[in-house]
Amino acid sequence: MSVTSVDQDNTVENSFQHSQLSKIENDKQENLSTIDTTKDDDEKWARYKKLVEAESISKNYIGDGAQIRLKLGYHDDADWQILLSEVNNTEHPLRELQLDWDDMNMGDSDEAVKRHFIELTKILGTHTIFVKLTFPIPWNNRLAFALEALKDNRFIKHLSTESDGIDLDSARALTEMLMNNQVLLSLDLHFEVFNPGGDHGEGYLNRPVSDETFVELAHSLQASVLERLKIYDINTKGFEILVKSVPKTLTHLDLGENTLSEEIIPILHSYLKSNGATLKELILNDHLATEYLQQQEPSSLSTVKIMQNTSWEARLSRKAHSLNLEMNQLDDTVEPLLVTELTKNDTTFREIILTLNDELNQNHLNYLQTLFDQWKLKYFDC
Numbered sequence: 001m002s003v004t005s006v007d008q009d010n011t012v013e014n015s016f017q018h019s020q021l022s023k024i025e026n027d028k029q030e031n032l033s034t035i036d037t038t039k040d041d042d043e044k045w046a047r048y049k050k051l052v053e054a055e056s057i058s059k060n061y062i063g064d065g066a067q068i069r070l071k072l073g074y075h076d077d078a079d080w081q082i083l084l085s086e087v088n089n090t091e092h093p094l095r096e097l098q099l100d101w102d103d104m105n106m107g108d109s110d111e112a113v114k115r116h117f118i119e120l121t122k123i124l125g126t127h128t129i130f131v132k133l134t135f136p137i138p139w140n141n142r143l144a145f146a147l148e149a150l151k152d153n154r155f156i157k158h159l160s161t162e163s164d165g166i167d168l169d170s171a172r173a174l175t176e177m178l179m180n181n182q183v184l185l186s187l188d189l190h191f192e193v194f195n196p197g198g199d200h201g202e203g204y205l206n207r208p209v210s211d212e213t214f215v216e217l218a219h220s221l222q223a224s225v226l227e228r229l230k231i232y233d234i235n236t237k238g239f240e241i242l243v244k245s246v247p248k249t250l251t252h253l254d255l256g257e258n259t260l261s262e263e264i265i266p267i268l269h270s271y272l273k274s275n276g277a278t279l280k281e282l283i284l285n286d287h288l289a290t291e292y293l294q295q296q297e298p299s300s301l302s303t304v305k306i307m308q309n310t311s312w313e314a315r316l317s318r319k320a321h322s323l324n325l326e327m328n329q330l331d332d333t334v335e336p337l338l339v340t341e342l343t344k345n346d347t348t349f350r351e352i353i354l355t356l357n358d359e360l361n362q363n364h365l366n367y368l369q370t371l372f373d374q375w376k377l378k379y380f381d382c
Helices: 025-031 041-053 077-087 111-125 140-150 168-180 211-222 236-243 262-274 286-295 312-317 334-342 362-374
Strands: 002-008 011-013 057-062 065-072 094-101 132-137 158-163 186-190 228-232 252-255 281-284 305-308 322-326 351-356 377-381
Touching: 041 057, 041 077, 057 077, 065 077, 065 111, 077 094, 077 111, 111 140, 140 158, 140 168, 168 211, 211 236, 236 262, 262 286, 281 286, 281 312, 286 305, 305 312, 312 334, 334 362
Parallel strands: 065 094, 094 132, 132 158, 158 186, 186 228, 228 252, 252 281, 281 305, 322 351
Antiparallel strands: 002 351, 002 377, 011 057, 057 065
């Protein structure tokens, strides 16, 4: 089995993914543009290369700026200054930032990581260039702090947050942020469900989200101009509270990553009739989507496209940056969908990861040829 990566035309360079280090020397001056030209440049460059090798930082150049992924863990102060300098880079300004956590490299204490995370969050709070932020929060009491720092940022258009539990303080901070930011168009909210025992050992419990918190989150949605909303791991009660306050600007609602049952179907019907006039796409888990379509009256709600979570239509409608594609998935139904999506002027896909297998045949190669002919390639690695 081999993996093939394809990066589209509007990506200027993909130096830090797929054989990153083979290209680092050519990019040295570009990527150190924010580091002072002093006698210790070589030491800083050596540190930078180690951060790349450890996948603590990766960067794509996209259009008029950069897409950066940082894996946060225990780093000494010098390494953190390099990471933060990339966020503040002015030659290739930050446009999109994805934060991940290196759970295996938190050190004996995560206090230093928290301290640097706070410093990073403050920088983002005043950043005027970047438009997309994806960040999980590993500490319950840090989500509210992060959202508080972002409350006055009026440039973020896409926000995805994940936490071990959204509490009332976090919900209030989100409300304030959405009231101030009237350009935020898409929001992903992750909730943790009550999980007795689970895979984390006897007695491990995810903190359930209170009804009061859901009510506050409903206020935050009412204050927004969101067009796209994705909700993970929500319970029926929470959904019933939130859906009444979904903004009338919403066109895409993704509930695919939930275990909601058919008991919410009447709630969905009520929402779509009373407040869902602008909604065009609704993603549900596969079972719920099937049940919903079976119960839907043929003449009702024909403008809303109902999609199963695992369907290709749903995967493409999520407008991700990277698409995983196994060759045995290519057929006469998938190939037209891919070509249509990837050739749109506003497509968000910058990378396709193709997994080749023993069942590769001439039809698969024909599909790829059609795809490559219509989608201009900038980077190809096999």
